[in-house]
Amino acid sequence: MAIPWLTALKVIPWGDVIEHAPTVLKAARKLMDRQPAPPSGPSGTSATSTPVSAVPSLGELKNALIAAQGEIDRQAQAQRELTETLAELAEQNARLVSAVEVLRLRTRVLVWGGAAMWVWLAVLTWQA
Numbered sequence: 001m002a003i004p005w006l007t008a009l010k011v012i013p014w015g016d017v018i019e020h021a022p023t024v025l026k027a028a029r030k031l032m033d034r035q036p037a038p039p040s041g042p043s044g045t046s047a048t049s050t051p052v053s054a055v056p057s058l059g060e061l062k063n064a065l066i067a068a069q070g071e072i073d074r075q076a077q078a079q080r081e082l083t084e085t086l087a088e089l090a091e092q093n094a095r096l097v098s099a100v101e102v103l104r105l106r107t108r109v110l111v112w113g114g115a116a117m118w119v120w121l122a123v124l125t126w127q128a
Contacts (some may be wrong), residue, residue: 011103012096020092027085034078 056064 011100011107014100016095016099017092020088023087024088024092027081027088029077031081031085034074034081
């Protein structure tokens with residue numbers, strides 16, 4: 001049974017969503033701030049590009065390797081943070097789904113209860 005959008009919006013526990021929104025927003029901003037801007041040289045090319053004819057020295061290669069390892073470490077940290085944020089969002093989604101299921105069950109009970117009351121009132125009115 002499909003739930004109309006308006007009904008779905010009414011049954012979402014907005015208190016929980018609003019309560020956890022600052023945490024999610026803070027984590028998302030932290031992720032965005034950690035993303036470095038790509039370096040570019042004065043002509044729009046990458047600052048790390050070297051001429052084809054130049055052979056880098058051993059020291060330059062070591063420095064490039066250290067820089068690359070640092071970048072890999074930063075990306076691994078960003079990946080871990082993204083995974084944590086995704087886990088938080090998945091947990092919130094699971095709570096929303098369970099809350100919607102509880103509300104659907106309550107609505108069904110209320111509808112059946114209302115129908116029973118209506119029938120009971122109709123019987124009382126008919127007997128009177």
